[in-house]
Amino acid sequence: DTGVSQNPRHKITKRGQNVTFRCDPISEHNRLYWYRQTLGQGPEFLTYFQNEAQLEKSRLLSDRFSAERPKGSFSTLEIQRTEQGDSAMYLCASRQDRGSSYEQYFGPGTRLTVT
Amino acid sequence: DAKTTQPTSMDCAEGRAANLPCNHSTISGNEYVYWYRQIHSQGPQYIIHGLKNNETNEMASLIITEDRKSSTLILPHATLRDTAVYYCIVSFRRGGSEKLVFGKGTKLTVNP
Numbered sequence: 001d002t003g004v005s006q007n008p009r010h011k012i013t014k015r016g017q018n019v020t021f022r023c024d025p026i027s028e029h030n031r032l033y034w035y036r037q038t039l040g041q042g043p044e045f046l047t048y049f050q051n052e053a054q055l056e057k058s059r060l061l062s063d064r065f066s067a068e069r070p071k072g073s074f075s076t077l078e079i080q081r082t083e084q085g086d087s088a089m090y091l092c093a094s095r096q097d098r099g100s101s102y103e104q105y106f107g108p109g110t111r112l113t114v115t
Numbered sequence: 116d117a118k119t120t121q122p123t124s125m126d127c128a129e130g131r132a133a134n135l136p137c138n139h140s141t142i143s144g145n146e147y148v149y150w151y152r153q154i155h156s157q158g159p160q161y162i163i164h165g166l167k168n169n170e171t172n173e174m175a176s177l178i179i180t181e182d183r184k185s186s187t188l189i190l191p192h193a194t195l196r197d198t199a200v201y202y203c204i205v206s207f208r209r210g211g212s213e214k215l216v217f218g219k220g221t222k223l224t225v226n227p
Contacts, residue, residue, distance in 0.1 A: 104161065
């Protein structure tokens, strides 16, 4: 257990429905990252926050995806009008933004299945 | 795209050293080499990182060639719990997002 928690751990939804995932990072970590991982591939970067500011978004993050980190603590990732291609593991990671800190701590992920 | 090349899979006998190679011929001077691993159905786990010098911690050693175009992760005494996918990642460390760009990694199987 790295201290990063994600909920739910599994989500099954029908195509066209909206889903929201939550990530609770390690409390003193001000950087938070979202990644997506499909079967047989390495994780792909989606977006990251420094405190409450979303500073970078991947081209993978289409208009149907939105991420927030309202108070610089937990974060949510919402997918609207889900498609079968959204089926993947969604991983959250956090990091402390200090000079000697380099390690991203990953949560266990949320596995999304779109039927 | 990932900036690294790794073998798809490797096997190692339990108790022996596992040496995982990685090529990163286009690495730039301000980029670090990171190693993460992912055990089945878990999130990735940081192992070690380095810039130029060889590094060692309680999990592994990292050997970086003098020209920095390749590196080797060494697990000195592999156990069955080290069976995982190992990712070699090149990432700019100072400033910016320091996002991790994962490739497909090396699937290491430690055999009894």
